[in-house]
Amino acid sequence: MKYTAPLAHMRYLLNDVFEAGKHWAEMPAFAAIDSNTVDAILEEGAKLCSEVIAPLNRSGDEEGAQIHNGIVTTPKGFPDAYRKIAEGGWVGLAGDPAYGGQGLPKMLTVLFEEMLYSANNSFTLYVALTSGAALAIHAHASDELKQTYLPNMYSGKWAGAMCMTEPHAGSDLGIMKTKAEPQADDSYRITGTKIFITGGDHDLTENIVHLVLARLPDAPAGPKGISLFLVPKILVNTDGSLGARNAVTASALEHKMGIKGSSTCVMNFDGAVGYMVGKPHQGLAAMFTMMNYERLSIGIQGIGCGEMSYQNAVRYAKDRLQGRAAHGAANPQGVADPIIHHADIRRLLLTQRAWNEASRAFAVYVGLQLDLANYHPDHDTTVKAAQRVALLTPVAKAFFTDKGFDACVLGQQVLGGHGYIRDNGQEQLVRDARIAQIYEGTNGIQAQDLLKRKVLANGGRWMRDFILEMEQDTLLASPVFASEEDAVLKACSTLRELTLWLVKQDKRDADLCSSAACDYLHIVGHTIYAWLWLKMIATNPADTDRHVLGRFYFGRLLPQIHALDAAVRSGPDLVMDLPVDKF
Ligand SMILES: Cc1cc2nc3c(=O)[nH]c(=O)nc-3n(C[C@H](O)[C@H](O)[C@H](O)COP(=O)(O)OP(=O)(O)OC[C@H]3O[C@@H](n4cnc5c(N)ncnc54)[C@H](O)[C@@H]3O)c2cc1C
Known part of the structure; x- marks a missing residue:
């Protein structure tokens, strides 16, 4: 492709x-x-x-990726x-x-x-x-490890891997078992099995640096008893040269639906030498630095897939001749018209484009907030930006990847049967994009992170502040875009009222949060995309093509928030009433 x-x-x-x-x-x-x-x-x-x-x-x-005699290529x-x-x-x-x-x-x-x-x-x-x-x-990590x-x-000589998941511990890392034994020389011996480790072993670099979650002997049960360790594949001598092989091995590769060139390894740590990163029992919080990075990155995987799908589908739609355009032949000399002239195909293409461009804008916005949080000299600015990043990271991860996967399926539809067979690359995209909704915390877990920890935990304050920013920014747009402005403000008020409703209902029903979270996250995503579409079209009013795309978003996609709002407000009983033995 x-x-x-x-x-x-x-x-x-x-x-x-x-x-x-x-x-x-x-x-x-x-x-x-x-x-x-x-x-x-x-x-x-x-x-x-x-x-x-x-x-x-x-x-x-x-x-x-392949494994032969324990060597991954x-x-x-x-x-x-x-x-x-x-x-x-x-x-x-x-x-x-x-x-x-x-x-x-x-x-x-x-x-x-x-x-x-x-x-x-x-x-x-x-x-x-x-x-x-x-x-x-x-x-x-300590200065020495750094x-x-x-x-x-940074130079790409050594690679990194993230070792958290165990056979019985995925979303719930609090029940993981890998052990870390302290040694007299301040190092640790790590023992346990991790599964599904992306890039756990490979032949791209001379060394691989594993960040591993494990428990110290005196660790309390649950997430507050997990520490973080740096475990190199090859031990590093004091002069920086590579030494002996550490007791870290890939025992198998997972056979999977997509991302087949990525080695997804079962990793065995058999008393491997490791070094603590951060403080004892605070490893999960330290690992969240990596997880949050990967969450945004995996969100961007969704955007990348959506963009590739769009490009592939547009090429095909301009080339493939089937049927006549409803508004009159577009290719009268040919046996049929290119399918891009059919309104339904244009709906499929425009939906992908509208998601992709708004997703890209949102990624840049989150990138900006990360930069402000890490590098701005003004303390208040960094605090506000860090809150924004915390609030928006789960939205970016889940909404980008849901919309990215949807875009790949829509692109596949444009290609008809030729999108289902291997030749055009579209079926690989669908297979590759699917994992992004699952790993790095499933999108269901992202949605709960958003609603429970980032919204309900502060009584909705962070979300209210963000809504206010979107509204204030929207009011700056030129009156030329009054109808789009009105649509953004209405979406903001739908989101504000629903947030308030959820904050009020929260204590009344234990299942409310879990039942509402995914739909709520999608309402947040839609509202942000509406705001960003207005920003994109209002920044350059002379770009009438982009205005057409924006109008498509406002007219055809944004109205989905009304259905989502009604679903959330229908409450948790509709999903909890059927007894487990009746499933
Ligand atoms: C190809 C691939 C690569 C991966 N790479 C890595 C890696 O590099 N490092 C690493 O450590 N891990 C990696 N993973 C693991 C991945 O992060 C986990 O698979 C994922 O977090 C989900 O965990 P699980 O598979 O155990 O599902 P489970 O946790 O068993 O979840 C099953 C379902 O239950 C839902 N669920 C679970 N708990 C709750 C709850 N409290 N409330 C509501 N719903 C819930 C989930 O959303 C999901 O739908 C990878 C996985 C794959 C498939």
Whole structure:
């Protein structure tokens, strides 16, 4: 499948809609970034993704990651491509320059990440896990661990992996069993089995740095008894050179529906040497630094899949001749008209485009909040931005991936039977996109995180503040867009009233939160997309094509919030009344 990065839209979001330069000027870490640097990064990134990484997507799916005699290999071409992106400094794009990272803003790097995922989901996961592990090490590890590991991870010499899930412990990590025994030299011996570990072993890098959740002997039961350990595949000598093999092995690869080029490993830790990251029993909180990074990243996987689906489907729809257009022949010399002239096909294409562009805008917005939270000199600004990130990360993860998967299925529909067979690449996209709704915390768990911890836990205050920001911003739009403005304000008030209703009902029924969370998250997602569509069209009123796309969003997609609102308000009884033995 051919991939062309949507550079014009990416530049429009950065430079015009979110005025990146204005924000960067306020943050000393980014003050030196100019538009030439940004352009070069986007252009070079686009080239790398379409010329080097996308061509490995199909062959990577067909060959898959493999294990023979305990040695894991990635598909042909992956090691060379990984070397190229490592040499180009792409792995450490957002990393701390003090350890060899490029120190670029997240609102820019999210766009490169989207390109990577569009080009090749499986390949990108190795990069994403490395960046996320490096972020957690940077935030919580000792200086010594940082000095030893970060430069090698940012340079792409060593990769990272996240080891949490166990056979009996997935969403509920509080019941995990892997053990950590303290040693006289301050290291630990880690023993246990982790499953489903992305990039747990592979041949892309000379070392792999596992971040592993485990329990100390005196650990209290539950999530407050989990600590975090850095466990290298190959031990590192005091002079930084590689030493003996650590007792960490991949015993099997999972056979799975998609992302076949990504090695999903069963990992055995047999008294492996590890080093504590952060404080005893506070490992889950430290691991959340990595998890939150991966949640946004996996959300971006959804955007990448949606964009690739759209590009594939548009190409096909302009080429495939079937039937005559209802409004008169568009191709009178031919046997039939290209299917793009049928209104139903246009509905399928426009729905994908409307999701993709709003998702991209939302990713840039969340990237901006991350930059403000981490780098802005004003304390109040960082506190507010950090709250925004906490509130919006589960929305980004779940809404991007739900809409990304929907886009892939809609794209498949455009291709008809040719979307179901292998040749056109569309069925791989559907298979690859599906996992993003499941891993990194299922979308059901994301929705509960949003409603329970980020909304109800503070009486809805964070959400109310965010709604107010969207309303105030909306009121700045030109009167030319009065009907769209009205639609955004109505969506905001639907969301505000529903939030208030949920806060009031919360204590009355234990099942309310779980029954309402997914639909609530989708209402939040829709409201944000309406706000961002207005922002996108109002930033450049002369762009009448984008206005057409925005009108499609407001007219055809936003009204879904009314059905979702009614579903939430119908209460939990409708899903809880049927006794378990009647299922
Ligand atoms: C290809 C792949 C790659 C992965 N990569 C990694 C990795 O690199 N590292 C890692 O540690 N893990 C990884 N995972 C594991 C992944 O994160 C888990 O599969 C996921 O978090 C869900 O856990 P589970 O599969 O045990 O499902 P379960 O936790 O058993 O959940 C089953 C269902 O019950 C729902 N559910 C569970 N609890 C609740 C609740 N309290 N309320 C309402 N609903 C609930 C869930 O939403 C889900 O629908 C990977 C998984 C796959 C398939």
